[in-house]
Amino acid sequence: MKFRADFHIHSKHSLGASRDMDLESLSKWAQYKGLDLLSAGDITHPLWLSELKRKLKPLGDGLFKFNDSHFILSGEVNCVYGGMNGSKKIQLQIFSPGFEHIERINKVLSKYGDLNTGGRPLLNLEASELVRIVCDVSMDCFVVPSHIFAPGFSVLGSGGYGSLEECFGQYTKYIFAAETGLSADPKMGARLSCLDRVTMISGSNAHSPWTIGREACVFDTALHYFEIKNALQYKHRDKLLYTIEFFPEEGKHYLSGHKECGTYYTPLESRSTGHNCTVCRGPVKPGVLQRVEELADRTENEAYGKYLPFRNVMPLDEILASCLNTDSGSQRVRDAYLRLVEKAGSEFDLLLDLPEQEVRRIAPLAVAEGIIKSRKGDLRIYPGYDGVSGKIVLFDEGELARQAQLELF
Numbered sequence: 272m273k274f275r276a277d278f279h280i281h282s283k284h285s286l287g288a289s290r291d292m293d294l295e296s297l298s299k300w301a302q303y304k305g306l307d308l309l310s311a312g313d314i315t316h317p318l319w320l321s322e323l324k325r326k327l328k329p330l331g332d333g334l335f336k337f338n339d340s341h342f343i344l345s346g347e348v349n350c351v352y353g354g355m356n357g358s359k360k361i362q363l364q365i366f367s368p369g370f371e372h373i374e375r376i377n378k379v380l381s382k383y384g385d386l387n388t389g390g391r392p393l394l395n396l397e398a399s400e401l402v403r404i405v406c407d408v409s410m411d412c413f414v415v416p417s418h419i420f421a422p423g424f425s426v427l428g429s430g431g432y433g434s435l436e437e438c439f440g441q442y443t444k445y446i447f448a449a450e451t452g453l454s455a456d457p458k459m460g461a462r463l464s465c466l467d468r469v470t471m472i473s474g475s476n477a478h479s480p481w482t483i484g485r486e487a488c489v490f491d492t493a494l495h496y497f498e499i500k501n502a503l504q505y506k507h508r509d510k511l512l513y514t515i516e517f518f519p520e521e522g523k524h525y526l527s528g529h530k531e532c533g534t535y536y537t538p539l540e541s542r543s544t545g546h547n548c549t550v551c552r553g554p555v556k557p558g559v560l561q562r563v564e565e566l567a568d569r570t571e572n573e574a575y576g577k578y579l580p581f582r583n584v585m586p587l588d589e590i591l592a593s594c595l596n597t598d599s600g601s602q603r604v605r606d607a608y609l610r611l612v613e614k615a616g617s618e619f620d621l622l623l624d625l626p627e628q629e630v631r632r633i634a635p636l637a638v639a640e641g642i643i644k645s646r647k648g649d650l651r652i653y654p655g656y657d658g659v660s661g662k663i664v665l666f667d668e669g670e671l672a673r674q675a676q677l678e679l680f
């Protein structure tokens with residue numbers, strides 16, 4: 272069975288998360304997006320965990336159901352500790368087939384930090400120790416490092432480690448999947464031969480229901496915890512078909528730069544300025560692309576094809592915002608979104624799977640153009656840097672005249 276999964280989601284208990292991040296909204300938005308399986312998120316949080324236990328129906332195969340959506344028990348923690356060269360912040364996700372394992376894991380983790388303080392608790396615990404604790408409870412559970420190149424809070428990002436081995440030591444063998452994050456794609460991961468044994472996956476890191484599925488994984492296997500675990504562990508290319516990716520340039524940490532000065536640099540430019548801002552002369556925040564360059568032992572050409580297939584998408588609300596020349600959070604965009612999704616079946620059906628002529632039949636001209644341009648990667652992107660999101664320009668000025676077509680809505 273073919274299905275789409277988003278493995279990185281936060282609940283309403285996470286810092287900065289929407290109050291709507293509950294099972295009701297999540298399953299509703301999963302239908303709109305065309306996602307079949309979602310992370311239940313924040314499984315270390317006691318209040319959220321008891322809500323999950325009350326509301327999720329166990330399917331007996333390591334997955335759970337609420338309304339029409341399937342859920343997998345997973346959540347993120349933030350390991351903060353003094354590493355060899357100062358303090359490390361490493362974010363990691365824990366996956367489990369059942370509540371009983373989570374409860375045992377949480378009992379141990381509560382010795383290292385207050386699990387009540389947020390959906391993604393701060394633990395004074397080495398990342399390798401976390402893996403030991405989780406595997407100790409059950410080898411059916413596993414740990415996936417989050418957005419591995421993100422600066423300052425990930426295993427390989429600047430301030431992190433030079434390799435998985437350096438971070439996880441003897442427990443590295445239990446790490447069989449890693450998340451690329453919004454600012455990176457599988458092609459960038461393939462520049463590091465040390466990641467060859469690891470399955471690169473993608474998740475949205477959503478803090479609001481409408482951003483779930485910004486990134487996702489598409490499987491063709493039984494919708495079953497152990498089938499998914501196997502597909503990741505043994506890199507079954509016929510089971511994990513491809514990942515759905517943001518355009519990495521749109522991510523907040525793609526290029527190096529300095530937010531206050533509005534300056535950003537490619538890895539080459541950044542090196543030539545000694546990684547200093549050309550305006551204030553202060554140090555720039557190193558971006559994901561620069562970090563990949565630093566760690567890479569393959570050129571782009573050498574990495575070609577050594578990764579799972581992936582498809583870049585521009586989210587539908589951003590396409591609509593660009594066509595309507597308004598904000599993606601506006602009511603006009605939301606109304607148009609819901610009408611289109613109802614006609615198409617789901618956002619992913621429209622963005623990825625429906626044939627072009629069907630897209631043109633369903634969507635107004637400018638929107639159909641936008642979707643087809645996004646499929647072809649025929650767009651201009653102002654890259655993100657130092658926490659500033661990148662921006663996609665779908666239409667040039669002249670093309671915007673086509674907006675008139677939207678009145679057909």
Ligand SMILES: [Zn+2]
Pocket residue numbers: 279281347391417476
């Ligand atoms: Zn997260």
Ligand SMILES: [Zn+2]
Pocket residue numbers: 529531532534548549550551552553
């Ligand atoms: Zn500056």
